[in-house]
Amino acid sequence: MKWHKALNTVQIPADGSIKTISVAGKQVCIINNENKIVATQSTCPHAGGHFSGGWCKNGNLVCPIHRYEYNLRTGRGADGQGDYINIYPTELREDGLYIGFEESWWSKLWG
Numbered sequence: 244m245k246w247h248k249a250l251n252t253v254q255i256p257a258d259g260s261i262k263t264i265s266v267a268g269k270q271v272c273i274i275n276n277e278n279k280i281v282a283t284q285s286t287c288p289h290a291g292g293h294f295s296g297g298w299c300k301n302g303n304l305v306c307p308i309h310r311y312e313y314n315l316r317t318g319r320g321a322d323g324q325g326d327y328i329n330i331y332p333t334e335l336r337e338d339g340l341y342i343g344f345e346e347s348w349w350s351k352l353w354g
């Protein structure tokens with residue numbers, strides 16, 4: 244796991260909002276749901292809708308395009324969808340928010 248600084252503390256989205264940022268070349272949505280910060284992939288696996296216009300409902304992220312829902316803890320799609328989104332580990336440190344990405348075997352070899 245490699246940790247990357249994503250945001251300064253003051254840039255962390257307010258409760259109920261979603262912000263899209265780029266971290267280590269990856270587009271990520273930072274979601275503040277009831278003051279819990281979650282980092283997810285930025286696009287919907289259903290048809291590529293962008294989560295930045297979405298919202299949270301009952302612990303799920305709702306895609307604004309066709310309203311598919313994804314659990315913010317597990318990434319699983321709602322019953323019947325058969326899909327999931329990537330949830331990235333986050334850590335609030337003194338100087339801001341960090342996101343962890345799994346390292347692939349080739350990045351370990353070639354840095």
Ligand code: FES
Nearest residue numbers: 287290292306309
């Ligand atoms: S693109 Fe997200 S639900 Fe269809």
